[in-house]
Amino acid sequence: MxxxxxxxxxxxxxxxxxxxxxxxSTLMLFNLLNQARSKNARLQITGHLLYADGLFTQCLxxxxxxxxxxxxxxxxxSRHDAISLLIRVPIxxxxxxxxxxxxxxxxxxxxxxxPGFFPINVHGESAQTKMCIx
Numbered sequence: 627m628x629x630x631x632x633x634x635x636x637x638x639x640x641x642x643x644x645x646x647x648x649x650x651s652t653l654m655l656f657n658l659l660n661q662a663r664s665k666n667a668r669l670q671i672t673g674h675l676l677y678a679d680g681l682f683t684q685c686l687x688x689x690x691x692x693x694x695x696x697x698x699x700x701x702x703x704s705r706h707d708a709i710s711l712l713i714r715v716p717i718x719x720x721x722x723x724x725x726x727x728x729x730x731x732x733x734x735x736x737x738x739x740x741p742g743f744f745p746i747n748v749h750g751e752s753a754q755t756k757m758c759i760x
Contacts, residue, residue, distance in 0.1 A: 637720065638693045640686045641713040641758050644706040650677060652737040658705075659729055659740060666726040669696055674728040674758055677735070678750045682706060685758035687720045713759070721757045730755050 650658070655677060666673065671688035684700075686693060693714075701709055722728055728742040730752040736743045744752040 636690050637687060637717045638690050639713060639715055639717045639721075640693050640697060640711070642684055642700070643708075643710050643712060644682045644684075644700075645708040646677070646680045646682060646706050647704065649680060650735075652735050655729075655731070655735055656738045656740060659727055663726040665696070671696060672720050672722040672725055672727075674722050674725065674730065674754050676746070676750075676752075676755050676758075677729075677731045678746060683712075683755070683758065685722070687717065687722060722754075728754050 659675070662675065665671075666686075666688075669688060669692035671686055671692055673684060673686040673688075675685075676683040686696060688696075725742050728744060729740060730744045730746050733745045736745070744754045746752050746755065
């Protein structure tokens with residue numbers, strides 16, 4: 627008897643920017659990351675979040691249905707506004723497969739020694755931020 631394998635879900639990458647509605651403290655960012663990582667794990671989402679100068683840039687990777695669900699949730703989230711979709715494309719492979727949410731920001735915002743933290747340089751970049759757009 628021949629069994630058919632489940633089709634591999636189509637993967638997508640979505641990148642957006644938004645503006646925080648209030649200045650984010652280290653504790654607020656720590657809590658935000660923990661919530662995002664938990665939700666992303668359930669949805670099979672990986673990605674990266676950049677926070678600099680009150681602006682977020684987030685890169686999400688995962689199955690189309692999960693990206694759709696998370697994107698709707700992000701648009702309804704009152705912690706940020708001025709949401710702008712930069713990229714939404716099908717992808718062959720994940721760039722952040724080891725992180726449900728890697729994080730880049732200023733060194734001083736890593737007070738809690740968050741795993742997956744990558745400090746940004748004076749231009750507001752880390753190697754991980756460049757992986758989102760390129």
